[in-house]
Amino acid sequence: MSDDADAPADAAANPQAAIDAASAARAEGRDPRLYEHTAGDDQRGIPFVGAGPGDPRLLTVAGRDLLADADLVVHAGSLVNSELLAEYCVDAETVSSIGKDLEELIPLMRDSYEAGDTVVRLHSGDPAVYGAALEQMDALESEGVPTYIVPGVTSAFAAAATLRTQLTLNGAANHVAFTRPQGKTLDAEDDHIADFVEMGDVTTCIYLGTHAVPETMDRLVEEGIDPETPVAVVYHASWPDEDVLTGTVATIGDEIEDAGYRASAMVVIGDAVGAGDYERSYLYGGWANRGPDDDSADDAGEEVEAD
Template identity: 40%
Template sequence: MIHFVGAGPGAEDLITVRGRRLLREADVIIYAGSLVNPGLLKEAGEACRIYNSAVMTLEEVIAVMKQAEAEGLKTVRLHTGDPCLYGAIREQMDILDRLGIPYESCPGVSSFCAAAAALNLEYTLPEVSQSVVITRMEGRTPVPEKERIASFASHGATMVLFLSTGLLKKLTDQLIAGGYRQDTPAAIVYKATWPEEETHICTVGTLEETAKAYGITKTALIIVGEVVLHQNYERSKLYDPSFTTEYRTAEHPWKQQEAGDGKD
């Protein structure tokens, strides 16, 4: 069995309980060495075979999996964050399907969640933004024409951008072309949850100069949208005393007034 496991965003204690158990039980671990915290490998047993996929091709990764399966061993394919985002897992799974090798996925904490935590940010503020676009700039890996940054920017929703820190001039141009103002709030979160984590609040128009000022060229997420400043949002209806839910009946206005006046 091959277990695709999300390592989390960086901090060793942000892997899931299930993910840690699978690491401890693994006979073979293939980890994304360029991004996964190597401290997680301390969970591996002494006899575990460990491979760094940063220096391997897809074919070499599959060869290790195939050999481990032939020997009846348990393999963990350890990806950064949650493997479902930019993890290149589907291409591995399709080959495993053809080989008749079973596999399963163990989700992890994505870095876009870790970036929000680093900023104490809520991506979905009422009357500000109720949608989050997770995307990336086109680099050596293309993106579909209909998913260009400018197209998404036209919605004005919160945007989280992976793999784009080295392309900030082009990113800024596309964000503005799509409809974001130059003074739209933005943030750069470098290595969220790692000891060297940095957070920098800026604007769409100052993304590039902010990154240059702090020497950030990779391993960072870009967040764009009004939620960065968490201002001018509406109170949640779920906890509004005048709002009836399945579990709570709305209070009468006079009760709310008494509560506000400090009366018993």
Template identity: 40%
Template sequence: MINSKALRDRQYIRDNSKKGRVVFIGAGPGDPELVTRKGYRIIKEADVIIYAGSLVNPEVLAEHKRDAEIFNSAHMNLEEMVEVMEKATQQGLLVARVHTGDPSIYGALAEQIQALRNRNILYEIVPGVSSLFAAAAAVEAELTRPEVSQTVIITRPAGRTPKPERESIKYLAQHQATMCIFLGVNMIENVVLELKEHYPEDTPVAVVKRASWPDQEVLRGTLKDITAKVEAAGIKKTALILVGEALSDDPVVPSKLYQAGFSHEYRDQ
């Protein structure tokens, strides 16, 4: 029986084999060894690289092609980036758009994809290791501890970029789930005030600056004292705030998954 989808896929590959494309790459949180193998390969093969220079570790690009054109998106607006992408792909070239962490979180990915679709430019997305998970590794925490928290909320405070009121930190805090707050350390006092509307003052907090970089810095405290610790350390950017009882040193309740008396399809009771 003929597989019509397979035929369409082969036709798509034939039709586009000579066209250039853009590959969005999550370059990880900082440590160059945390780039996926696929992302690393694309960077090595790319004819044009556009990278977030304010955040991406330059070592991630260390093995780029000698004749690759490299652009720092920190100095570009959306239109300028898309113009570079369009010009390169029209010449059949491979463009690596290198984001920090994973591009699906606060990466302005949607607007770039929309612009490429409007111009019929081929693209692909390669996921990366988010700084959220590098921060969790740095504080040696399981963010979804059994019987403590099974939910992780990823958010940011309102700043120059507004957010819906229903997503305000004080509203989300009602759930008392594990919360990861991006782009908020420079307004730590206000963030803590909103959190304390629903979290107890003794709720554990960790602030991780430049997770996975050689100069990584970790501060631990509670909602009662974390503001003073952050201010004393002079941390004002490139840091994540982790909040919740999942960060506590309390004895861990074992999960059902590995309990001897708990059966599932791979293990009989």
């Protein structure tokens, strides 16, 4: 960090400038660390760790080890299970990021790191999915504090496990879309939920939209989506109070209103929800016993990677 008091690098005072500068730098070339580290490496700096969907056992081994060594853990408040904090952050100071803006979070983490503390930034789920992690990382990096991401289990995967299905199924769902509904953060023209569902072979996973399920389903019907399209809502996936609501585009809005859920649920739309009418994959088909010289085996091998 510069000693010049007039230098524009103070991310605590102007985090947007740090974000803009980092974006401009990426346009000029890739960070050399991309070629030096893989996602599982121990690295220098503040790790942005995915806490997983809720159950402490779904935290990764890497995340567990980093929390065990931490002096300060800045976490996502009630989005992170308090049992996880109690079990893995016994010796750390824990601070919730809820209600704090970048101007407060950045100096908190920077000062602790520069004082020699081991700092962990703990996000819910996976930091790469609606985590708002990069803006914090860019601001810290502009202050000379290195950062990196440690992946976590995102709630869509926990929901699929609860539903005892796959998000991709041959003949039923060849694609997965992670999305969110229109609202304060997303303009109506950028809401593509109907486009994804209309494709038919897409499993659409809606984050941050529990409060808007009834309105979203009404819009889908208005835009010509089959009202009988299967939908599941998994509230607090993997938490002790997990709940599952199943229905269709036509019915799920009333179900979630009756349940009173307004947040913290994963909405899954598509044929994968019921795991019905899917086709057997090639993975355990007759081609598996063919020799390596069989051309059809090569084609099937490509199919296996997609499955």
